[in-house]
Amino acid sequence: MALPHNQQRVGQVVHDAEAIWPQLFELISEGRALTNALKLIPSQPTYAWAKHQLRDPELKSQYKQAQEDRADKLVDDLLELVDAPIPEHLDGGERVAYVNHLRLKLDTRKWIACKFRPGMYGDRTTVDVNATHRISISTALAEANERVLNDPRTIEGAVINTLTEEP
Numbered sequence: 001m002a003l004p005h006n007q008q009r010v011g012q013v014v015h016d017a018e019a020i021w022p023q024l025f026e027l028i029s030e031g032r033a034l035t036n037a038l039k040l041i042p043s044q045p046t047y048a049w050a051k052h053q054l055r056d057p058e059l060k061s062q063y064k065q066a067q068e069d070r071a072d073k074l075v076d077d078l079l080e081l082v083d084a085p086i087p088e089h090l091d092g093g094e095r096v097a098y099v100n101h102l103r104l105k106l107d108t109r110k111w112i113a114c115k116f117r118p119g120m121y122g123d124r125t126t127v128d129v130n131a132t133h134r135i136s137i138s139t140a141l142a143e144a145n146e147r148v149l150n151d152p153r154t155i156e157g158a159v160i161n162t163l164t165e166e167p
């Protein structure tokens with residue numbers, strides 16, 4: 001039996017892509033990974049099914065948007081994690097373990113946010129230079145040589161090449 005274009009049979013289960021993807025996009029936007037979100041869908045589509053579906057450019061675009069929304073959510077989580085006080089009942093090693101676990105959570109969220117929204121959360125800075133005049137390298141070198149020769153700290157003498165072997 002032929003299925004509508006928006007459905008795909010996996011084993012005996014028929015997955016309705018038009019019903020599943022909005023749920024997945026919402027779960028991903030809320031901070032879940034695709035594999036985790038798939039487990040929360042009642043028909044439990046597989047990762048392979050989802051990757052096959054993502055060949056569709058429109059679906060892929062929506063998925064990318066959901067990932068960017070997840071990055072924003074993770075950044076919001078960062079602020080909550082940083083502002084949360086260390087529990088009072090922890091002492092010594094427990095306190096150190098708590099802080100290290102918190103640091104791991106922070107670093108993971110920062111890394112994910114940088115990967116999915118590099119323009120907003122990335123560490124990379126770009127400099128855009130639009131020069132309107134040209135620089136002659138030979139002229140610049142000649143001017144540099146002239147400055148060196150006219151510098152009173154320059155000592156006159158012959159250049160000795162120590163890299164060549166003498167016979």
